[in-house]
Structure formats: C-alpha cells, structure tokens
Amino acid sequence: MRLDVILRIATKIFLPFIFMFAIYVQLHGDFGPGGGFQAGVILAAGVILYTITFGERKAKEYFPEKLFEIMIPVGVLVFILTGVYSLIHGYNFLDYEAISHHGTHGQHLGVLIVEMGVLITVSGSMVTIFYNFINRD
Amino acid sequence: MQFEHLPATQILIPLIGAILILVSRKNIVIWATASLLTLLTFINSILLYKQVSVDGVISYAMGGWEPPIGIEYRIDSVNSILIVLVSFMALLVAVYARKSVEVEIVAEKRPVFYAMYLLCLTGLLGILATGDAFNAFVFLEISSLATYVMIAMGKDKRSLIASYQYLIMGTIGATFYVIGIGLIFIMTGSLNLNDISEQINSMNTIRPILASLAFITVGISLKLALFPLHSWLPNAYAYAPSVATAFLASTATKVAVYLLIRYFFDVYGYNIVFEDYWLSMLLIILSIAAMIGASLVAIFQNNIKKMFAYSSIAQMGYITLGIAIANHSGLVGSLVHIINHALIKGTIFMAIGCFVMKLNSTTIEDFSGIGKKMPLTMTAFTIASLSLIGIPGTVGFISKWYIITGAIEKGWWWLVISIALSSLLALIYVGRIIEIAWFQESKTKENTVTLSREMIGVTLIASITTLYFGLNTELTVDLAKIAADSLLPGILR
Numbered sequence: 193m194r195l196d197v198i199l200r201i202a203t204k205i206f207l208p209f210i211f212m213f214a215i216y217v218q219l220h221g222d223f224g225p226g227g228g229f230q231a232g233v234i235l236a237a238g239v240i241l242y243t244i245t246f247g248e249r250k251a252k253e254y255f256p257e258k259l260f261e262i263m264i265p266v267g268v269l270v271f272i273l274t275g276v277y278s279l280i281h282g283y284n285f286l287d288y289e290a291i292s293h294h295g296t297h298g299q300h301l302g303v304l305i306v307e308m309g310v311l312i313t314v315s316g317s318m319v320t321i322f323y324n325f326i327n328r329d
Numbered sequence: 330m331q332f333e334h335l336p337a338t339q340i341l342i343p344l345i346g347a348i349l350i351l352v353s354r355k356n357i358v359i360w361a362t363a364s365l366l367t368l369l370t371f372i373n374s375i376l377l378y379k380q381v382s383v384d385g386v387i388s389y390a391m392g393g394w395e396p397p398i399g400i401e402y403r404i405d406s407v408n409s410i411l412i413v414l415v416s417f418m419a420l421l422v423a424v425y426a427r428k429s430v431e432v433e434i435v436a437e438k439r440p441v442f443y444a445m446y447l448l449c450l451t452g453l454l455g456i457l458a459t460g461d462a463f464n465a466f467v468f469l470e471i472s473s474l475a476t477y478v479m480i481a482m483g484k485d486k487r488s489l490i491a492s493y494q495y496l497i498m499g500t501i502g503a504t505f506y507v508i509g510i511g512l513i514f515i516m517t518g519s520l521n522l523n524d525i526s527e528q529i530n531s532m533n534t535i536r537p538i539l540a541s542l543a544f545i546t547v548g549i550s551l552k553l554a555l556f557p558l559h560s561w562l563p564n565a566y567a568y569a570p571s572v573a574t575a576f577l578a579s580t581a582t583k584v585a586v587y588l589l590i591r592y593f594f595d596v597y598g599y600n601i602v603f604e605d606y607w608l609s610m611l612l613i614i615l616s617i618a619a620m621i622g623a624s625l626v627a628i629f630q631n632n633i634k635k636m637f638a639y640s641s642i643a644q645m646g647y648i649t650l651g652i653a654i655a656n657h658s659g660l661v662g663s664l665v666h667i668i669n670h671a672l673i674k675g676t677i678f679m680a681i682g683c684f685v686m687k688l689n690s691t692t693i694e695d696f697s698g699i700g701k702k703m704p705l706t707m708t709a710f711t712i713a714s715l716s717l718i719g720i721p722g723t724v725g726f727i728s729k730w731y732i733i734t735g736a737i738e739k740g741w742w743w744l745v746i747s748i749a750l751s752s753l754l755a756l757i758y759v760g761r762i763i764e765i766a767w768f769q770e771s772k773t774k775e776n777t778v779t780l781s782r783e784m785i786g787v788t789l790i791a792s793i794t795t796l797y798f799g800l801n802t803e804l805t806v807d808l809a810k811i812a813a814d815s816l817l818p819g820i821l822r
Binding site (some may be wrong): 268285 | 334338344347
C-alpha cells in the first residue's frame with residue numbers, strides 16, 4: 193500500500209467530504225431522504241475506507257476499536273432515554289410532545305435526538321463488524 | 330411510576346438491562362443485574378396481569394400515535410398470562426444461570442451472553458405484548474437473533490453449526506411471515522391486528538387473504554418447530570449452553586404458538602381458518618406425526634439433551650393438536666399445555682444443566698447412579714418427567730385431559746388413541762433415564778465442580794410449581810378458559 197500514492201491522496205481528500213455528507217444526511221433526515229441509519233453507514237464507510245488505504249494499525253490509532261464497540265449500546269441508550277424522558281413527564285413512551293409543545297417543534301427535536309442514537313449504533317456496529325472481519329487470524 | 334405505562338415498561342426493563350450490561354461489562358455485577366432486572370420484569374408482569382383482570386383489555390399507544398396508525402400494545406386475557414409465564418421462567422433461569430454460565434462460557438463472553446439473554450426476553454415479551462403485525466415481526470427477529478448468538482456460545486464446536494442451521498431456518502420462517510404480512514397490508518392497508526381482523530371479516534375477495542394465512546402459518550410453524558419444520562431444534566437445544574436451552578425450551582416456542590393462536594382465532598377468525606377442514610386436518614396429521622414420530626426418535630437418542638429436544642417437538646404436537654381441534658376444551662388444553670410444558674421443560678433442562686456440570690457429559694449411560702449422588706436435583710427431574718408423561722396429580726395430566734375431552738366432543742376417538750400412544754412412548758424414554766439414574770450403580774467419575782445452592786434451589790422451585798399447578802388446577806385452567814372464551818366466536822363457547 194505504501195506506493196499507492198493516488199489512493200492515499202484521494203482518500204485524504206475525500207474523507208472530510210464523506211464525513212460532512214454523513215452529517216448532512218443525518219440532519220436533513222427530517223425533511224428529505226436520509227436519517228440515522230444511512231448517515232451511520234456513510235460514516236462507517238469513511239472509517240472503512242481509511243482502514244483499507246492506511247492499514248489496520250494506523251486506523252485504530254484514530255478510530256479505536258473500543259470506542260466503536262461502546263457506541264453500539266450507547267446509541268440504543270440514547271433512543272430509550274428519549275422515550276423514558278416522555279414517560280417521566282407523564283406522556284406515552286416516545287411521545288415527543290413531552291419535549292416541546294410548540295406545534296411540531298417537539299416532533300423535530302425528538303426525531304433528531306432519536307436519529308442521533310440510530311447514527312451512533314449503526315456506525316458502531318458497522319465498524320465493529322468490519323474490524324472483527326479483518327482481525328480474524 | 331404511573332401504572333398506565335405498564336405495557337411499555339414490560340418491554341423496557343429487560344431492554345435497558347441488556348444495554349446496562351453491555352456498557353458496564355463487569356463480570357461481578359452482570360449476574361446480579363440480570364437477576365434483578367428479570368425480577369423487576371416479573372413484578373411488572375404481575376401488576377400488568379392484575380390490571381388486565383380488573384379493567385379488561387389495555388390498549389397502549391406508543392409515541393402517543395393512536396391505533397390503527399400508531400403501534401398499539403394490546404394486553405388482554407390471553408397474552409397477560411403468557412407474559413407472566415415468560416417473565417417467571419426468565420426470572421428462574423436468570424437466578425439459576427450464575428454458576429452454569431461460569432463453567433460453560435469464557436469470561437470475556439459472559440456480559441454478551443447475559444445481554445443476549447435479556448434481549449431475547451425483550452423480544453419474546455414484545456411479541457406477546459404488541460398488537461401490531463409488523464412490530465411482532467421486529468420483535469420476532471430481535472428474539473431470534475439473540476437466540477442465535479446464545480446458541481453459538483455453547484462449549485461444543487457443533488453449537489456453531491446448530492446456530493447457523495437455526496439462523497437459516499429461522500430467517501426463512503421470518504421471511505414467510507413478512508410475506509404474509511405484506512399480502513395482508515396490500516389487502517387491508519393496515520398493520521394493526523385488531524383493525525386487520527375487522528377489515529378481513531367485511532371483505533369479499535378472499536384469495537390473497539388465504540395466501541397470507543398460508544404464508545403466516547408456515548412462517549410461524551417454522552419458529553414453533555411443527556413436525557416437518559423442526560429440523561433446527563434438536564441440534565440447537567443439544568449444543569447450546571444449558572442456561573440458553575432451559576430458557577429457550579420453556580419460552581421461545583411457546584411464544585411462537587401464541588402468535589399462531591392470535592392469528593388463527595383473533596386476526597383471521599375461526600370462520601376463515603376452520604371453515605373448511607383442510608387446515609384443521611393438515612394440522613392434526615402433522616401434530617400426530619410430531620407426537621408419535623418425535624417420541625419414537627427420542628427413545629433412541631443417546632444424548633440426554635437431544636432426547637428432550639425431540640420430546641419438546643412431540644409436546645409442541647399436543648399444543649398444535651389442541652389448536653387444530655378448535656373447540657373450547659381443545660383450546661383450553663392447548664393454552665394450559667403451553668404453561669405446563671414451559672414449567673416442565675424448564676425444570677428438566679435446568680436439572681440436566683446441573684447433571685451435565687457435575688458429570689461433564691450428556692451421554693445417558695453416564696447418568697447411572699446420579700440419583701444417589703444428587704438426590705434433590707434428580708427428584709425435581711423425576712417430578713417433571715412424570716408430568717411430561719401425564720401422571721394424574723401433575724400438570725401434564727390436566728392439559729392432556731382437556732385436549733382429549735376436546736377430541737371426544739368432536740367425536741374424533743382415534744385422536745385419543747394417538748395421545749395415549751404418545752404418552753406411552755414418553756413413558757419409555759423417560760423411564761429409561763429414571764431407571765439408569767435411580768437403580769444402577771455409578772460407573773462414571775464425577776467432576777470436582779460444586780453446584781451452587783441457587784441452581785438446585787431454583788430447579789426444585791420449578792418442579793414444585795409443576796406439582797402445585799397439578800393439584801390446584803383453578804389458576805391455570807380458569808385463566809385458560811377466560812382466554813379461550815375471548816378467542817372463540819360465541820357459538821363455540
């Protein structure tokens with residue numbers, strides 16, 4: 193891989209845009225196509241691209257395995273805690289009315305938080321699966 | 330905590346527990362966390378049951394979206410008992426698990442095992458609680474995926490193959506189920522079971538509905554291991570860790586049966602499913618094949634776990650037979666047998682887990698003289714085995730009695746003969762183990778591991794429950810009667 197200058201340079205150029213696009217897809221999910229799952233996959237694809245071009249050791253310096261492993265349950269926790277928040281405030285589970293009463297404002301905010309949880313879990317799972325595959329001896 | 334949210338917390342408690350265990354990953358506290366959360370789940374299920382028996386059906390709108398648009402959790406007399414049952418078995422097995430998991434699973438995988446255990450519980454409770462066809466599919470997948478992981482963690486290398494086999498079969502089953510839902514959705518435009526049921530009953534074009542019925546029946550039958558679709562079960566039960574086997578044998582297939590009952594009697598309704606006799610007859614033939622065929626296979630097994638896995642297939646035959654008879658007594662028999670078989674198989678597989686830990690072997694010959702070494706566990710095992718045969722005074726007798734009554738009411742005397750024959754076969758394979766365990770001298774060297782007190786204690790508690798419900802039939806039978814009343818149309822009550 194050392195000699196593959198084009199690949200390495202191209203990866204370096206593309207990587208910020210890939211992550212940026214992931215964030216765009218994530219935040220634009222309320223209005224158009226997109227959302228947590230797609231954004232999570234794009235984010236994970238960026239990490240996977242980096243790992244393929246620069247090798248496992250260097251990738252794990254920037255993207256440690258433990259971090260992605262812990263992201264899987266944490267994302268689900270974010271999702272559930274949003275639901276529990278509405279439970280505590282006397283609404284039904286995952287009723288976003290609890291977050292804000294101003295029209296659809298609560299729905300926006302609720303979906304945004306929940307999709308954040310989805311993003312965390314999905315990208316965590318994708319990268320963990322990938323790391324597990326390349327780890328196999 | 331407000332009591333109106335019980336249907337949601339029922340699913341949430343084990344789910345949060347699974348995440349807590351995955352986040353903390355501390356070996357010392359995970360067992361305590363799992364036990365505590367299953368205890369909370371059980372308490373929640375009892376409160377939920379009380380509420381249903383007082384107020385009637387509870388409908389809970391997830392996210393505040395009213396059904397039929399939103400996901401509805403619907404707790405009625407049928408699923409409230411089963412939620413209590415599944416939570417109870419989960420509690421028993423979770424308390425039992427500590428030492429068994431320590432011996433059978435390497436330290437670094439233990440947190441994942443407990444997390445999967447709770448996720449599987451979440452899935453099963455979700456299937457029971459939900460009133461939404463697609464939501465049931467999602468929970469079916471959650472519980473199945475957790476199950477595959479648990480099975481693959483077995484000590485034996487063959488557990489991987491068993492898990493893979495179940496993965497393929499389970500996925501095919503789930504696909505069939507989802508195709509069925511797709512057809513329903515095209516025809517009715519709804520995923521809410523209650524809404525679907527209303528629309529189907531006021532509909533003329535019936536063919537796609539019948540196709541969806543076929544798909545859903547086959548899909549769920551794969552999950553509940555109905556006779557020709559049972560091939561995944563023996564290996565999965567035999568090579569999974571003892572804890573996983575005890576939990577799956579007592580809950581997973583039962584929940585699938587519940588889903589079948591729900592679709593047959595509630596969604597499609599008696600008139601569509603049992604109007605022509607083809608489905609009823611097909612189910613009866615397959616059930617009898619399971620009851621007799623699987624029992625025959627069980628007699629010739631050398632692996633004790635496999636023997637009782639085949640016995641499970643035979644017992645599922647009784648349950649589907651009761652459904653196929655489709656009158657009040659038959660359905661009561663089926664529902665009671667779901668409860669009874671869960672208790673019986675839970676006890677048997679927990680006892681087997683104790684023996685396997687002590688002997689480090691699952692071969693039946695090695696069990697010689699185990700009765701003298703482990704009298705308490707073997708007593709629990711014997712009580713459950715007698716119940717499996719259906720000796721009067723145990724739970725197994727009651728459910729068989731109701732199924733036989735149902736068959737006689739329909740005038741199908743030949744069914745009585747096949748039930749008797751299947752019980753006789755059960756006597757042979759159970760008798761073989763009891764004979765070896767109590768009356769033969771010990772030949773094998775035992776392990777140095779000491780069993781923990783809670784393992785034996787929980788096994789005994791489970792066996793006492795089978796005796797208690799055998800003598801005090803009021804609770805289970807009355808509940809099943811109320812449930813059957815709500816499932817059957819007026820003329821059949």
